[in-house]
Amino acid sequence: MIHARLAFIELETTGANPVRDRITRIGVLEAEGDRVSTWSTLVNPQRPIPEFIQQLNGIRNETVVDAPTFSQVAAELADRLHGRLFIAHHARFNYGFVKSEFQRLGKSFRADVLCTVRLSRKFFPEQRKHNLDSLRADHDSTTGERYGAVADTLLLWQFWCRLKRDRGEEALAAAIRQQLKCPSLPPHLDSALLDDLPASPGVYLFYGDNDALLYVGKSVNLRQRVRSHFASNLREYKEMRLSQQVRRIHWHETVGELGALLLESRLVKECQPIHNRRLRRASELCTWQLVQRAPGDYRLRLVSGEAADFVRPEDLFGLFANRREATDTLRKLAAMHELCPIILGLEKPARPGRPCFAHQVKQCRGACVGKEAVGVHSVRLLSALMELKLTAWPYPGAIGVVERDELREVEEVHVVNGWRHLGSARSEAEVQQILLGQSGQGRFDQDTYRLLVAHMRKDRVRVRLLSER
Template identity: 85%
Template sequence: MIPARLAFIALETTGANPLRDRITRIDVLEAEGDRVATWSTLVNPQRSIPEFIQQVNGIRNETVVDAPPFAQVAAELADRLHGRLLIARHARFNYGFVKSEFQRLGKSFRADVLCTVRLSRKLFPAHQKHKLDSLMIRHDLATGDRCRALTDVHRLWQFWRLLQRDCGEEALAEAVRQQLERPSLPPHLDPALLDDLPESPGVYLFYGDNDALLYVGKSVNLRQRVRAHFASDLRDYKEMRLSQQVHRMHWHETVGELGALLLESRLVKECQPIHNRRLRRSSDLCTWQWVQVVPGECRLTLVSGQAADFVRSEGLFGLFANRREATETLREMAAAHQLCPIILGLERPARPGRPCFAHQVGQCRGACVGKEALGVHSARMLSALTKLKLAAWPYPGAIGIVERDELREVEEVHVVNGWRHLGSARSETGIQQILLGQSGQGRFDRDTYRLLAAHLGKGRVRVRLLSER
């Protein structure tokens, strides 16, 4: 069933960030059946409009100097939108600005929101473009001055009526239902929390009875991921069980995906949530170290994560949760490459000069009894280990991995030294505070190593050299 009371809304703003920028124009088209009414007002943003924004939408500083501030039009806007389904192009953008303006006045604003871009994608999946201009051209709808927001709400109204006519009420109602469908929330959670969730990267935390931490997760879109948790609770037993236990939710926004990954890994290891298993810290972390016994002959030694020099060493292979995992990996490698278990330290010889069992069954080339030179065996062993080789820290000291969100105009620097994530900061002062305390911060962690090695290896991150050793 499609809601009968609709409000098509279009805004002009001083920028793209609802937390910092302000509205400069509001246009609303109210529709109920065939009855339509429009309302439009300029808004004084009480700050200067950037020059490039003035060129884009034609609203200049002198245009709004005598316009009312949002506080003076808030009551009328709330009255016009009350009880209506909000329809807009990129609806979350428009809704985010309206909601932020009301929040600055200490007032709450909530509404169901429908995005015409998503609606068009759903109903016309064969088409590639779904922005308003593309819809106008494709569906031969009336056009006008593109910079006038009031024109946009009339275009949206035209597009809506076209959908009713060409797609049919049933198909349109189903597309609307899917977009507005709310997840099955845990009984203890406030439904308003879903509206507060940002569509940005970050980490979310679910708490249960007695404020016990149940789960830590991350996403590049917090709102979408958390909603997905509860939307699937009836189809997946684990999700259903978690959903029933959640009493409280909290989240941390990050600038980008790497920040979310690092924060999730740290919180899981520090807090040990009940439902997290994969990122738990391993207290028995170990690695194989390549040690030269004599020139041309090398052996492997298992060293603990605390004893290994992950910064300088070039001869470390593999990161293992415990000794058993390390040993099993080495056994598999020996079998695959016909290496000698005695030379690898995996088997004791029955007596001096006696071949290993693998050689007796044709799975070792005989280094244990002199049939293969130890130097040749060492070379083959090193070749087999190549895929497990750990990278030595490639910088002279601490670095900052910079993540920036151009839309929100925020930047975060992840301070890293010797594959240890020391902390993240959004200011130079914060970076220096992390560096001053780095000697007592962080410990080597294999999940963090893998994250950092992957991102640095791709060469797609901006790196700042912060200090030398």
């Protein structure tokens, strides 16, 4: 079923950042059944409008000098949007500005938000563009005037009506459900709690009976991800069972995705949630170390994560949760590169001079019986291991991996040394506090290592040198 009460909204602003910029014009089209009404107002942003923005939308400083401020129209806007589905083109932009304006007044604004750009992309994937001008041209929409907030809301209303007519109410309702991930909450959870969730990166925690921690998850959009756990169309039994067990929800906002990933990994290992089996399993971390037994004769030995030097891992290859995983990986490498299982320590010879089983079936080149020189075998072994070679710590000491959200104007520094995550900070004082206690903090963790290597290789973050070792 399609939502009965709708509000199509379009804004003009002084810029693109809802934290720094302000609204200059609001247009709202309210629809309920066949009843449609429109409302619009100019808004005095109480700051100069940049020249290029004036040229872009035609709203000049003198146009809004006598207009009401947002605080003067806030009550009426809230009344018009109350209980309605918030629909806009580039909905995140519009919703972000409305939410920020209300926050500046010390008021909370929440709504279910639907983006018509995403609807257009879903139903008309063949179209190259999905902006308002393309919508106007591709769908032969007429609004009486070409530009303006009211004209844009009328255009969106016409587009909505066309979707209902041409694609059918059932298809449109399914697309809405997919976007909103409509929650179907168990009776013991307060729906207002889900409304408080921010649409920002972070980690969420589900608690069950007796406040037992059930699950820790992460997302770049907490609001969307948590709501998806309670979607009415859940098909996975495990997901459905988890959603019914939840009695309390808590969350931590982070600045970016890396912060959420690091925090999730740490909390899962520290708190051992019942449903995080993959990440919480006991890890007997180990790695293969290449050692020289004689000149040119290199062999492998398995060393524990506690004994290995991951800061300078020139002779270390692979990270494994346990001995079995390490051995299975080495067996696959041996088969792929025709390496000798006896030389690798994977098989004991039946008697001295007896070839390994792999040589008998022509899958080993005979290093075990002298047909291949041990030095040649060692060179081939090193070549095969290169895909498992660990990355050395490339800095002289601790670094700060910096994530910044320009929209929220917040920054977070993840303090790392020798691939160990020591903590995250949002101020210089917190950074220094983490550095002072670093000698007793953080152990090497394979998930943290992989996260950091992946992000740093792709230049997703900015790195700051904090101290020398």
